[in-house]
Amino acid sequence: MKAIVLAAGEGVRCTPLTNTRSKVMLPVANRPILEYVISSLVDNGIEDVVLVVGYEKEKVMNYFGDGNDFGARITYVDQTSQLGTAHAISQAIPALGEDNGSFLVLNGDNIIEKETISKLIADHAGDATVLTTPREKVCGYGVVMSAAGKVKGIFEKPKRQISHMINTGIYAFNRDIVAEIENTEISERGEYEITHTLQNMVKGNRDVRVTVTKNLWMDSVYAWDLLDTNARLLASCESAIEDTAIIDDTATLIGDVEIGEYTVIRAGSYIVGPVKIGDNCDIGPQVTILPSTSIGNNVSLGPFSYIQNSILMDNVRVDSHSHISESIIGFNCNLGPYSICEVDNDVNIEIENELVPVEKSGVVIGDDCKFGSRTLTEAGTLVGNNCTVRSGTTVDRHLPANSTVL
Numbered sequence: 266m267k268a269i270v271l272a273a274g275e276g277v278r279c280t281p282l283t284n285t286r287s288k289v290m291l292p293v294a295n296r297p298i299l300e301y302v303i304s305s306l307v308d309n310g311i312e313d314v315v316l317v318v319g320y321e322k323e324k325v326m327n328y329f330g331d332g333n334d335f336g337a338r339i340t341y342v343d344q345t346s347q348l349g350t351a352h353a354i355s356q357a358i359p360a361l362g363e364d365n366g367s368f369l370v371l372n373g374d375n376i377i378e379k380e381t382i383s384k385l386i387a388d389h390a391g392d393a394t395v396l397t398t399p400r401e402k403v404c405g406y407g408v409v410m411s412a413a414g415k416v417k418g419i420f421e422k423p424k425r426q427i428s429h430m431i432n433t434g435i436y437a438f439n440r441d442i443v444a445e446i447e448n449t450e451i452s453e454r455g456e457y458e459i460t461h462t463l464q465n466m467v468k469g470n471r472d473v474r475v476t477v478t479k480n481l482w483m484d485s486v487y488a489w490d491l492l493d494t495n496a497r498l499l500a501s502c503e504s505a506i507e508d509t510a511i512i513d514d515t516a517t518l519i520g521d522v523e524i525g526e527y528t529v530i531r532a533g534s535y536i537v538g539p540v541k542i543g544d545n546c547d548i549g550p551q552v553t554i555l556p557s558t559s560i561g562n563n564v565s566l567g568p569f570s571y572i573q574n575s576i577l578m579d580n581v582r583v584d585s586h587s588h589i590s591e592s593i594i595g596f597n598c599n600l601g602p603y604s605i606c607e608v609d610n611d612v613n614i615e616i617e618n619e620l621v622p623v624e625k626s627g628v629v630i631g632d633d634c635k636f637g638s639r640t641l642t643e644a645g646t647l648v649g650n651n652c653t654v655r656s657g658t659t660v661d662r663h664l665p666a667n668s669t670v671l
């Protein structure tokens with residue numbers, strides 16, 4: 266069996282983190298989201314992967330290359346205009362080659378594990394099989410109604426809660442889906458949607474089946490949702506310390522802590538897992554890192570800094586006495602001494618002209634930002650890429666990319 270993975274979209278609601286890379290390349294537990302999808306395929310014996318790329322495709326292609334390092338054989342298909350999921354699949358099908366057997370389709374931006382798709386692969390029969398999962402809130406997803414294992418209706422982002430089974434965006438199709446896709450009309454959202462294709466098939470009495478997974482399937486709709494996904498993935502990490510790492514005798518490590526190559530943990534630092542720390546990091550002295558935190562490669566944390574439930578991407582530098590909690594700090598950021606990322610409960614974050622309620626929030630900072638000393642960034646603030654925040658200032662609203670706060 267071969268697989269088509271859709272990885273062409275931007276993920277606009279994950280702004281500012283998706284301003285220079287697509288959502289599939291955002292790191293959680295120090296791996297891009299797409300790597301979890303590829304691994305779950307390879308673990309199920311599916312090595313031939315057609316990857317549909319588009320937005321910021323070079324970053325995807327540079328990371329995954331021909332797939333060899335990940336145990337896969339990857340063929341890339343460039344979707345130059347993003348005209349919907351059915352369009353993306355139709356562009357990719359020729360790259361499956363002569364093989365006329367059934368194939369899988371997956372979204373590249375949902376985190377899954379091996380078992381999530383094992384049952385779909387085993388169960389697929391009929392013309393198409395849709396993988397669903399139960400969710401209390403189905404808003405923003407495709408919703409599936411079924412009886413006796415057959416799909417009775419699939420509705421894209423309905424206004425009413427008509428079922429608790431959501432479409433995971435993972436399917437097994439027979440090759441003759443091509444003709445069905447060709448007959449799919451453009452939707453009211455202006456796209457060719459595979460859910461529309463499937464609904465047409467149901468109406469035409471084709472054999473469209475459903476299978477359910479209760480295994481891992483996580484979607485990060487907004488940037489701050491990555492923290493939940495990160496915590497869930499870290500929960501299954503195990504202690505592992507590379508031989509080349511240097512841990513001072515007076516440092517305390519509790520629970521599952523992963524430490525990469527050549528990383529130094531200096532005197533008096535206190536780390537409570539689950540925590541992942543990448544390669545070549547310089548931590549401490551006297552740094553506190555609490556669950557559930559992922560720290561990328563080449564990160565330095567100055568004395569007395571405190572990090573909790575956060576994601577720090579590669580090449581971040583945090584100076585002494587800084588406080589980062591419930592926050593995401595993008596690649597190559599520099600936070601001066603006494604930088605505070607404030608945390609608050611019940612914050613409403615404005616995004617894409619919508620106010621989104623968040624139970625507990627810190628801040629999200631895009632790539633290449635520079636904060637001077639003694640800055641305070643208020644809870645729920647999104648800072649775009651390449652911003653400069655001068656010493657002693659408070660950031661109390663979203664900053665567009667390339668802003669300077671004096």
Ligand SMILES: CC(=O)N[C@H]1[C@@H](OP(=O)(O)O)O[C@H](CO)[C@@H](O)[C@@H]1O
Pocket residue numbers: 350372375405406407408421422431432433434458459460484
């Ligand atoms: C047209 C289409 O394919 N919609 C899918 C797809 O929605 P997006 O908004 O494209 O992410 O993925 C969802 C799962 O993440 C699924 O629930 C939905 O039905």
